[in-house]
Amino acid sequence: MNTPAFSKVLIANRGEIACRVIRTLDAMGIASVAIHHPVEAAARHARMAGEAVVIHGDTPVAAHLDGAQIIAAARATGAEAIHPGYGFLSENAGFARAVIEAGLTFIGPDHATIALMGDKISARTFAAAHGVPVAPSVLQTADLADFTARAGKIGFPLLIKAAAGGGGKGMIIVRHADELQAAANRAASEALRYFGDGRIYAETYVEAPRHIEVQVLGDGEGGVIHLHERECSVQRRFQKIIEEAPAPNLPPALREEICTAALRIAMAARYRNAGTVEFILGADGRFFFLEMNTRLQVEHPVTEMITGIDLVRAQIEIAAGAALPAALPAPRISGHAIECRICAEDPARDFLPESGRIGRLAFPTAPWLRFEHGLTEGQAITADFDPMLAKLVTHGPDRETAINRMIEALKQLTLLGVTTNIDYLIRVLDHPAFRAGDLHTGFVSAHGAALALPPPGRQARDHAAILAALGCREFVDLVFATPEPYASMGLWRN
């Protein structure tokens, strides 16, 4: 891949992923342009980039979704390409097309591929047509009553989802026929509200499934490779919190079958750039296509750590025209990697988002770990953006070492000023079922009681109380307000 890349790239994102992309741009000698809303002028990504452009909107998120404004920023700064990161406009086919029409390069797939995979119905039809297993399902027709009648025939439990959905929004599990009608009505109205598209579909619900996904890279000319699988089964609210690569306890033949299925979809789509094919895997070894994400994933670092491949660099080189040799074998893997998503949320209150301010940030460094973040001390954590604050990624020669290194790193990580899931993640990693690799998407609720915060020991509590008291000016004043008869004896602190 010696094709000259770009001289300047705009990152249409923020937070840790913008910082992550800038790091690779720096390493490649490519100038970077960040965008930020006025509320995040002091943000790390805006300061790391060579240039930063202010974008406006009714809300910060609206600014980051304003494709026309972002393309204008790219043109004004002379950027030749736009890296969309994940979330925001990364899977917006209209944005990808507008970038091309503006004479710029979109660092991602063709807009037609984004549109194909962005619709769950067309994506699964495509997968099935190319011999990849999909779960038995029923699509909604104009008649909701007809839909529920046909859905009921698949058998229960059923999962009802929004056709245009993602991230677990608008998903409902239906266990009995008499719940079906109400669930379908609710899913359709939620789908309309969240995605502006009320179409829903129902499919077989696989009990206690694992979430296995395969990283692919394609050059758009038919050259496609896979970079092995990731296990993303530990989730809460249908969203991942711990990911790892490779997947533990996956029989080699099944691993091969899943990776080959992903490759088949990517080849059929003549896929260009980085993408991920997601599957659900039942306890019986049956697996079904879930969706294809046509972008870099949050959890891409675990793949990078076991393959040694910089996926952002690969994305940029492919966008600049580099070809992958057809039928290239999957790269060798080395060891095991785990990622934890550090979120501003309270695990003791059903993972509800929290707000606050980063009062203190300190993180460990080691050759086997990455702390991916976009944080600065003093930064407010509000409902403006996603509650994911940072990611901690560790690597080890084997899974047990990677887990132990992660637990140690989480203990050393200091991120104070907002309630986070850091301590909760330690309990998950240390749970015997996690250590045994006995994972499924219901892990968090199935082990809810064991993962709950144990009350601290009396001594730990008392130590915390002493430190808290010493952190209060009023208390320190009481300590130092030495009554006169003792003053002559000198201060205790000497």
Added chain:
Amino acid sequence: MPFTLLLDGEPCEIEILARQPRLLLAVNGRTYLVEPKAGDGMVRIDGETVAFARAEIGETQFLRIAGRTHVAERAGQGGAGGGGGSGANAVKAPMPGLVIRVHKQAGEAVARGEAVITIESMKLQMALGAPRDGVIATLLAEEGGSFDKDAVLALLVSLEGE
């Protein structure tokens, strides 16, 4: 008079038993010998070095000790409680977010648990119910408005004749 803190939501009394020759404190009646300045980010308690990190956000202290995070507030200092015993009268936001819908206007009667306001945070909607039977005295939220965690969105008064 002991110094009172709310540690992880539970009250803690800390008393200064002696300042000389060493600082001796009692926490809920248990005594500890404390050297507050054992080093940067360290204290020594009963001869044992305890490393910690601290951040203060407003009236709240966040402490991380031995891989565990604690939250401490001065007791009886108002703060999140809102002061004036408004706890049982307040409809408070359990998370930061946006107001999606206001179901009850000022002056309307509500029953305990009845939805007053629907909020949304990270595409998660939640109806906030009345903490008790009453009448909406003050509505502090409007549709489309945003708020932080623990913000008071509505206040109730008792029904007449109660």
